[in-house]
Amino acid sequence: MHAKIVAGLAFTAALAFAQPVFATPDWKAVAQALGKSGTELPDGVYRVGLPRTDLKVTLDEIEIKPAFALGSWLAFQTAGDKDAMVMGDLVLTEDEINPVMKSLAGSGIEITGLHNHLLRAKPATMYMHIEGHGDAVKLADSLHAALEFSKTPLKSAAGASPAAVDLDTAAIDSIIGRNGKASGGVYQFTIPRAEKITEGDMPVPASMGTGIAINFEPLGGGRAAITGDFVLTADEVNPVIQQLREHSIEVTALHNHMLFDQPRLFFVHFWAHDDAKTLARGLRSALDKANLQRS
Structure with a gap:
């Protein structure tokens, strides 16, 4: 009898400390509401890419590919029974900012950042970071309604052949x-x-925007343009900036993307164009100043 009581108490304690199991939102319904399908990643995040293929942007006479610096995105993860947390980065022209912001605010989706990532781009683009919580389909409906105040393409495009990358990617991998x-x-x-x-109180994996992003756009002859952002703690910001500047990589912005992140994170954006391997070595020297997962 005593053993049964102990076992029963242990079972009750285990239930008290067990993590609740939530039903995953219907990602197909989210895609239908948003107007664009995404990909469910191994970490459970449902991520939707919304490249601004409608924009023709140049910087230092270089035409910016949508995947290089014009990629709006939204990332959803389970945050309750069929509920979700959504975070994202919306690429907007200046005249789109206030109509999109008004629509988002009216639906309860928070604005967590609004700023540049690039300098001298023509036309200028701004980047609006957002966060929302609640029913996943309702969030997608609200995001779709807001994005209709921009010219962001919202239909899934037909599959195209992957574009070639004219770079020595093996050498770049080795350096990075x-x-x-x-x-x-x-x-x-x-x-x-x-x-x-x-x-x-929600985990934010790299797929929801907390990973350091580095993009190389080939320019021919082994040259490339680079952009992206370093995700850093406060004590890492200036050592990374110093390394970037010492390697002739321009720092274009320093700011937050979130409001209640722990640890507190800062985002350092950069730009340069030169020999791709030279740029990779400069980036590696900056990466060595950050606390990264082991590869």
Whole structure:
């Protein structure tokens, strides 16, 4: 009898400390509401890419590919029974900012950042970071309604042949110390930080915007343009900026993307164009100043 009582108490305690199991939102319904399908990633995040293929942007006489620096995105993760947390980065022209913001605010979706990522771009683009909580389909409906105040393409495009990346990617991988991937004619890296990152009480994995992003756009002859952002703690910001500047990589912005993140994170954006391997070595020297997951 005594053993049964102990076992029963242990079972009750286990239930008290067990993590609740929530039903995953219907991602197909989210895609239908948003007007654009996404990809469910291994970490459980449902991520939707919304490249601004409608924009023709140049910087230093270089035409910016959508996958290079014009990629709006939204990332959803389960945050309750069929509920979700959504975070994202919306690429907007200046005249689109206030109509989109008004629509988002009216639906309860928060604006967590609004700023430039690039300098001298023509036309100028701004980047609006957002966060929302609630029913996943209702969030998608609200986001769709807001994005209709922009010219963001919201229909899934027919599959196209992958664009070639005219770079020595093996050499770049070796220098960076990570393996990148080709997407939309651009060679991309997403490098997670070592710490667990949260926003409020929710984990925020790299796929929701907390990974260091590095993009190479080939320019021919082994040259490339680079852009992206370093995700840094306060004590890392200036050592990284120093390394970027010492390697002739322009720092174009320093700001937050979230409001209640732990640890507190800052985003350092950059731009340069030169020999791709030279640029990779400069980026690697800056990466060495950050606390990253081991590759």
